[in-house]
Amino acid sequence: MSFKLHFFAYVPFCYLRFIFLLFFLDLLVYTSSNRMEGKSSYSPLSLEYYDSPNAPERVRVRDRVMISEGEHTSLQCSADGNPTPTLAWTRDIHTHNRTARTLASGLGVVTLEVHQAVWADTGVYLCHAKNVVATVPPVTTKLIVKQPVTGVMGMSGGRGSWAALGTSGRLLCRMRAAPKPTFVWTTHDGTKLHNSEKYVIHAPQLVDGLVLWSSILEVRHVERRDYATYRCTAHNGLGSHSTTVALSPPSRPHPPVNFTVFNVTAVSVSLAWTPNFDGGMPRGYTVKYRQKGSSEYQLVQISGGNTAGTTLSGLTPGADYLYTIQARNEQGASAYVSPPALVTMLGVGAKAGSQAGGAGQSRVPRLMLLILTLTGAALLVLNVAIIACFVRRRSVNRSASARKCNHGFGLAGQCINAQDKGANMSTLCCSLQGVY
Template sequence: MYKGEEKLSITVVYEGVVTRARAEVKVTAADNGAKVRCDVINPATKKPISAHQTLSVKFSPWEVTGYVSPEAVEAGQEAVLTCETSSSLPASSISWQTDGEPLQGAISRRSPGMFGGTVTRSELVVVPTQEENGKVYSCEADNDMAASVITNITLNVLHGPVWVQTPPGTVQVVEGEELVLTAAAVANPGPISYSWWRGPSILEGVGVEGGQDGRVKILRMGRHQSGKYSVIAHGPSEDITALFNISVLYGPEEAVVAERVVVDEEGPATILCTAEGNPIPNVTWTREAEWDNSSRAALSTGVGEARIVVEWATQADTGLYTCVAANEISAAPPATTALVVTQPPVFVFAGEEGEWGRTRAAEGTSGRVECRVRAAPAPSFTWSTANSVELHNNKKYYIHVPQLVDRVAEWISVLVVRNITPADYGLYTCTAHNSRGSHASNYSLSPPIFPEVPLDVNVTQVSSSTAVVTWRHNRMGAPAWGYTIRYRTIGKENQVLVFSGPLVFLRNRLTFKSNGQ
């Protein structure tokens, strides 16, 4: 038995008058169409008897090749992807996919191949974008005979720079902190360099590090650096630009208010507070309640500014108003405005009850007579003696410039009488005058007096070693500066213990221990 000219190894089986011969042949694609001949001979034949058979071998493609034309394609231009199988029988079919997704639209052609098989060729037209540079397409050939064969085609898309990463549209940074900005782009071919800009000026110099590699560091941000910025990616043939804003956050440094606002009674008034910051600060007006300094009710609020509007001013509106401005970064120091409703002078008395309007000073010293009024606008003061002689600055008298003592409407004028003699004791008249009216009040300059004997002296608690003494100040005399307590043990008349000290230490009550003697 022969395959072509190759003699095959056979196995012969005799069954009576029948002889059978078998040969096993491992065929390849090249054996398709090969002739197999079997020659039979015995003593009765003069020459061999031959039988012939043609082999029909089915085979799968052993490879598939692929390529793209042109090899490098400009973004937006057509590229033809081609896959071609080796010969196969039956003919192979070709399928396309990318990123796991099947593709349609390929055109296939077939032509005769080796060993009586068929070559299949498939073409797929694509129009790649610049983002598809490096994208992989797969083509698979299969004729259901064995495992399919696959090849991959990678696109080489020529394009200018394309952004991969840019700063966000608005970059926020707290004043004083450093800021790092990053950008990245790709191009085919490369390389890419970067430049950073603020408006029309390139970002470089002191306080700026890096930049050309796509990463720039600004060491310390200030509010003046807020604004429009850009980064440019420079490719071999073209550039691209990304725009963004930098917003430097900072707290308000001050709340801007008027120091004083004066308004006529029953007239309108507006007090305004403004503040700058990023983000724009919240502004709040408050006023301390006279009966509770810890309580502050918000009178007006706003963003960037707040105003208090008084439509019908009364004396009750006179006072200090506080403005506070704050945002998420910090708060400005509180600012205060005095709202003053005009009024004629009204005298204010200070000091201990019973001594109002009275000043005491010894002969040969200087006496200080104070005159206090509430008035708006600012009053003028005149001083005169009991016989209506107006006083002026000289060697004997000195009148201080009036001072605003409570930042609102309380004014003080001070008359100093030098080198006091008995003739200087008596009444002095202080007259305060403004556009709303005038008022006069008498003040006395008197010689000093001595404290009177304390009242209600009692020993309230007594033990074997301690005693508590209490007493009450006698208001008929001068205010006491201190007290002395003498303690004598019964039976020891000559032994006296003395306890003394200023009023601030004794407080009208003394506890002491006896030494037992």
């Protein structure tokens, strides 16, 4: 009975140790994963119960808010959910050159205050909602600060389009304004243009959904006299702005811009560029390159006027190369980009070392997980061995106790058989019996 009580008292203790072991391993994996991700802080564990939890829903914001410069406004966002969702306002980084930092936050309701509004506050704002159940996609609202008409960078006078004789030419004019501007097109001598068989003025379009507007003048059945400069004027209640746009005959394209090298290996190089539509429409490109110290050029023809990159292979490891590019169309070719780009190819050893380093970094998380798994398995085997040793020891002790009892019963029997041999022998045997 004593063995059973001790054993069953020990087993729950072993189970508790095993549970503690699993908790320790889970904490170790969690800590290691946080360190791999660059986190160094530890968060306390908290358990909360929610009746019928659900994700945030019915996130409510105003779709569009327009205010005057210098005014104050509030952007409010609210949402339902169980538990009550956490809300936060951020600004769309794709419409403004800023980081997506939190501007305001709250529980269930959040209000973003805008004081002394300026033109730069115009943009798309996002309300984010989340709770322990889920994070829902953000809901957007557009804040527009009224502003007079201003020109757009890159749309100044002199830039235009081209068209062949007998075809149609399209001239584009872009302006920033709020509220919506009115566009007027005139010829170089001031004659106002209206919709007709010759000219079509397309309705203004809101390009970015905020303040960027565009107007297109289409010139049909182009004749030589139509190759001229046209004036685009836009105005709203706050001001006006004008720019000139030229319609030209087909011409050679301009050289591409932003010619760069973005990937270099031992035997290949990747090139990138931006098509240039200021001149004639490009139909393809020619990449010219040579090894430094050599006068022999290699030419690579690339089709497609919208193509913006290519990769050259079969190069010499460790060598220096000079690369340049030109655009071409039916009217001819542009000048080559100058100066050419000088690139040193990687050596074979440098490439191999780079690949080996990357592979070593990718193996680090797997090695860590393998070590944690083996450690957990070793601790589990150790606990099983301790339980087995305890059971064996109790079994050995029980067998030894049984042998002592059997030996004691044998001596007692001898005492009983020897009682008739005298009082002294009887006393001695009884003493031995008392000992056992």
